[in-house]
Each structure stands twice: as C-alpha cells, then as structure tokens.
Amino acid sequence: MTYTQALLPRLALQRDAMVELLSSLVLAESPSDAPQTQAGPQAILRAQFAQLGYAVAHTPGARTGGYLIARAPNPDGRPTQLLLGHCDTVWPVGTLAEMPLVVEGDVLRGPGSYDMKAGLVQGLFALRALQELGLEPPLAPVFLVNSDEEIGSIESRAAIEQLAGEAARALILEPAGPGGQLKTQRKGLGDFEIVVHGRAAHAGNEPEKGVSAILGMMDVIQTLHALNDYPRGVTVNVGVISGGLRGNVVPPECRATVDVRATTMADAARLEETIRALVAPPGTTLTVTGGFERGPLERTPRNVALWQLARQVGAEMGLALEETAVGGGSDGNLTSAYTATLDGLGPVGDGAHARHEHVVIAKMVERAALLAGLLLRP
Ligand SMILES: [Zn+2]
Numbered sequence: 001m002t003y004t005q006a007l008l009p010r011l012a013l014q015r016d017a018m019v020e021l022l023s024s025l026v027l028a029e030s031p032s033d034a035p036q037t038q039a040g041p042q043a044i045l046r047a048q049f050a051q052l053g054y055a056v057a058h059t060p061g062a063r064t065g066g067y068l069i070a071r072a073p074n075p076d077g078r079p080t081q082l083l084l085g086h087c088d089t090v091w092p093v094g095t096l097a098e099m100p101l102v103v104e105g106d107v108l109r110g111p112g113s114y115d116m117k118a119g120l121v122q123g124l125f126a127l128r129a130l131q132e133l134g135l136e137p138p139l140a141p142v143f144l145v146n147s148d149e150e151i152g153s154i155e156s157r158a159a160i161e162q163l164a165g166e167a168a169r170a171l172i173l174e175p176a177g178p179g180g181q182l183k184t185q186r187k188g189l190g191d192f193e194i195v196v197h198g199r200a201a202h203a204g205n206e207p208e209k210g211v212s213a214i215l216g217m218m219d220v221i222q223t224l225h226a227l228n229d230y231p232r233g234v235t236v237n238v239g240v241i242s243g244g245l246r247g248n249v250v251p252p253e254c255r256a257t258v259d260v261r262a263t264t265m266a267d268a269a270r271l272e273e274t275i276r277a278l279v280a281p282p283g284t285t286l287t288v289t290g291g292f293e294r295g296p297l298e299r300t301p302r303n304v305a306l307w308q309l310a311r312q313v314g315a316e317m318g319l320a321l322e323e324t325a326v327g328g329g330s331d332g333n334l335t336s337a338y339t340a341t342l343d344g345l346g347p348v349g350d351g352a353h354a355r356h357e358h359v360v361i362a363k364m365v366e367r368a369a370l371l372a373g374l375l376l377r378p
Helices: 003-012 015-027 035-052 113-132 157-166 213-225 265-276 301-316 331-335 361-375
Strands: 055-059 067-071 080-086 102-104 107-109 140-146 167-172 182-186 188-197 235-243 253-262 285-294 323-326 340-342 358-360
Touching: 003 113, 003 301, 003 361, 015 035, 015 107, 015 113, 015 361, 035 055, 035 067, 035 113, 035 140, 067 157, 080 113, 080 157, 080 331, 107 113, 113 140, 113 358, 113 361, 140 157, 157 167, 157 331, 167 331, 167 361, 182 301, 182 331, 182 340, 188 213, 188 265, 213 235, 213 253, 253 265, 253 285, 265 285, 301 340, 301 361, 331 340, 358 361
Parallel strands: 080 140, 080 167, 167 340, 182 323
Antiparallel strands: 055 067, 067 140, 102 107, 107 358, 188 253, 188 285, 235 253
16 A cells, blocks of 8 residues: 555545534634634644644734645655635624524535635644645745635735745645536636726716716727637626716716736736726726726636646546636736646535535545645645
C-alpha cells in the first residue's frame, strides 16, 4: 500500500471527529458584516492549529474580523504551499433558529457548512492525518483563513496576494462543483458605475432647454448590452438604474450599476477599456468609475498542471475526478495571478447561500484524503 492509499482509511477513522469540529464551527455563527462574531470560529481554529504545532497569528481588521495565518514549522525554509479558506458566511446571527444544525445519516445541514466551514475542517484533518502518519509535505503548508471573503476580501486581499506570491501553489478550500468537480475556471468580476449628466428644465414650459440624462443612458445601456458574448463567457448586466427628479423635470442625471464578467484576462482588459471609453450621447457628459475587482481564474498552463496532479492523486485513491468552470468568483481568482491555483478542493454538497445548504459527510473524508495526498506532492 502506498502512502496515498493509506490516507483514505486513516481519514475514515476521523469521520466523527470531523463532524464534531464542523458542528462547532457551524454553531459559531459568523456573518462577514458582524466582525465581532468572527472571534467564535477563529478561537476554534486557533486551538486546532495550536494542536498541529503551527504558529498562528491573528491580524485584526478595521471593518472586518481580520484573518488568521497559520504556518507549519519550517526551519529549513522550504518553499511553501498556501491553503486558503474563509470562516465568514452570508447568514445573519440567529439563522440557526430557523435553519438549525442537523446531522442526518451522511448529511450535515446548517448555515455556512458547505460555504465553507467544511473546507476548513477538511484542510485541518488533512494536515493532521499527514502528521499522524509521520509524512512531511515537501512544500511547507501555510494556511490563511479570512473572514471577509463574502464581502470581497476587502481587508485580507493584500495578505492573500502576498502569500500567494511567496507560495509554489494555492489550494482553495471552497466548495466543489455540483457533481463534486474541482474548479479550474472562474470568471473575473468587474463592477462599474456609470453616470450620465444632462440638463434640467421644466418639462412643460421650456423642455427644449433641457437634455434628458435618462434618454442618454438608454443609448449607453444598448451599447453595454451589445458587449454580451455568452459563448465566449463575456457577460455585461446593467443591474440597477436610477435617475430623474420628478415627472415635470427633464432629468439632469441618470446612474447605472453594471456587473461585468469575463473568462480570460485579455477579455477583462478589453471590456474595461471599452467601458472606460464609452462616448457620452449628444449634449450629455458621462463618467465611469469602477473596474475589475477580481481577475479571472484562468485555465493557465500552471493551473492545468496542478489540476492534472490532483487528478492523478485522485486516481491513485480510486477517485475519478472531474473539473468544471463557474461564473462566480472566489479568492482563487486573486491567487491565480500569482501562483498555480486549484479551486473547489472543499466539501461536496449543495446550497451555497441557500436554505438547503448541506455537505455530504463521506465526501468530507474523501476530499480531506485527496487534499492530504496533494499536499504530499512536490
Ligand atoms: Zn465561499
């Protein structure tokens, strides 16, 4: 039996301990926008890292609960590999009252279980299994847990990018795809605000002196929607518009909020350039603010090589792994610009940000074993 094959039976013994740790994390409700609640899961995680003998530091946030960085002892200064996850959820405190923690057979339900406290549990147990088996990963593990992922990693982004820049690869513990697939592509996400300025005038007495910003914005919206190219993975959505003062005034201003996504860096750059160069309709002026917040997680050669490695490790365990592309972003979008990145290494289940959120417990065991096997590879 190879080391890889020893991992699955080893982790199977930890099934109940994994459920117990995940339960305690789910019971510690931790929405991103209530920073003080993050102390709950962070205390649990700190104790876990301490048990592993990792040096763990908490960087407090100004508007968030901050983040934890836990480092394996690394006296020889080996290159590192980054494990990345978040302990914040989209669920407000009190959600447990109507969406309780339930363990039923092979399913665990509860807010934040699938997205993505189970991923943190899998990461911790993968590291623990390696330690118990006396197996030293060739790349020293560094584990970052932020508490602001669901609000755009507003305060942890710099630390993520720095650690990714130092690491040989980044393993993202976000949920797997709907059929358990690993995630090798995520669209990049841009957010723009466009304002058209016209000129106000009395709509009855002297409408000819006014310039309608709403009419101007209609032109701009047509131009924006024409940029959509679904087969190519380019989407442009004018999601919110507002403008005008009252019925009898030619509207002097109109605003639009635009969500833009792209599958490649090149498309993202081209879209950003096009939107910044939008021409104001006659008689109006136009301002554009915003840009791409997260670049795409692309199927770059180094990302594909990491995915192939994971697939090979899976095959050695008897797992037939598949890959998928998704539209939503994660912190994997951030690390991909700096290092080889594989996403979706977290739990198998369903219902991220939804009432039926749950994880499959047997798959937690399986994916922790997969992660442990991957951590062992140079
Ligand atoms: Zn997530």
